[in-house]
Amino acid sequence: MMSISVMTVIVLVLSFLADRRKTWAGTERGVRLFLGILPTLLTMLILVSVFLYLVPEPVLSGWLGRETGWTGIAVAAGLGSIALIPGFIAFPLGALLVRSGVSWQAMAVFITTLMMVGILTLPLEARYFGWRVSLLRNFLSLCGAIVIGLLMGVFL
Amino acid sequence: MRKGEAVFLKKYLAPLLFAGFLLVSRLGPIPAGIAMGNIFFRFLRDMVLFLPLLFLLIGLFDVWVPRAKIERHIGAGAGWPGMIWVILMATLQGGPLYASFPIAALLWKKGCSARNIFVYLGAFSALKIPMLAFEIGFLGLKFSLLRTAFSLPVFIFIGFLLAGWVRNRGFSVNESP
Secondary structure (H helix, E strand, O other), X not given: OHHHHHHHHHHHHHHHHHOHHHHHXXXXXXXXXXXXXXHHHHHHHHHHHHHHHXXXXXXXXXXXXXXXXXXXXXXXXXXXXXXXXXXXXXXXXXXXXXXXXXXXXXXXXXXXXXXXXXOOOHHHHHHHHOHHHHHHHXXXXXXHHXXXXXXXXXXX | XXXXXXXXXXXXXXXXXXXXXXXXXXXXXXXXXXHHHHHHHHHHXXXXXXXXXXXXXXXXXXXHOOHHHHHOOOOOOOOHHHHHHHHHHHHHOOOOHHHHHHHHHHHHHOOOOHHHHHHHHHHHHHOOHHHHHHHHHHHOHHHHHHHHHHHHHHHHHHHHHHHXXXXXXXXXXXXXX
């Protein structure tokens, strides 16, 4: 977090020296994006807070913790494939989950399936590419996402 | 009630209700509400406070990277250079996966190959350069680099597999679904 702050300040100063108007436009855009996502983010934090109160850490790590192995991976992949969560929300959510007892591996599988597989958007996808191609693409992406998550788990 | 207020209320309905609930819990006191509030404020302090910085980075990135220039190169070639351009373009765009479908249809119209269309979808879903700062901020540099390094070959491979599968199957992208 510290490095991000330092980086932002450096980028901001460089940008300001290079072009004042562009920097102002970029800042404005950033603020507008932040205000746009803020209500969703707060709502997510509230839901997670309530969820973590109802499902304490030991229970959650029982589902998705380090000791759960393939069941945990399957649960994470299933949740990730179905959920429709934008990255702005998914990354903080991932960080919350890891802190609350979810293993890095399960969280990685959750994030990768979330990004690459979209079961709820399948009907929409099929209208562009046809059902067979869309189903195949999602299936391959699911396998790929699980492989990526598992590999990451080895290193994390 | 004016329109602006109504929109604000609708957007912040859950946070406002939660704030009310926390207030009542303090006064009550309701232990469950106080416990939830403690969890919430711990997360809020750790995550939301440095968020504006990340969004500042994303905003500046948006202004400085000439997206239009890159998009002009698409369709220039269906081979490897074309693939690099679609990956570059996809990683610079934001939004959920379904936002990429109409763009894929546009690429198809411009003569992009089936393989590059699928690689585009993969890159769009898995890699986002503006989001990288975000990912690093929350999940760490190691996590983000590992995910990027493993995702790139995987979605290119999936692109090849899908392109091989649709060959001789009369594949086309529907431009007006």
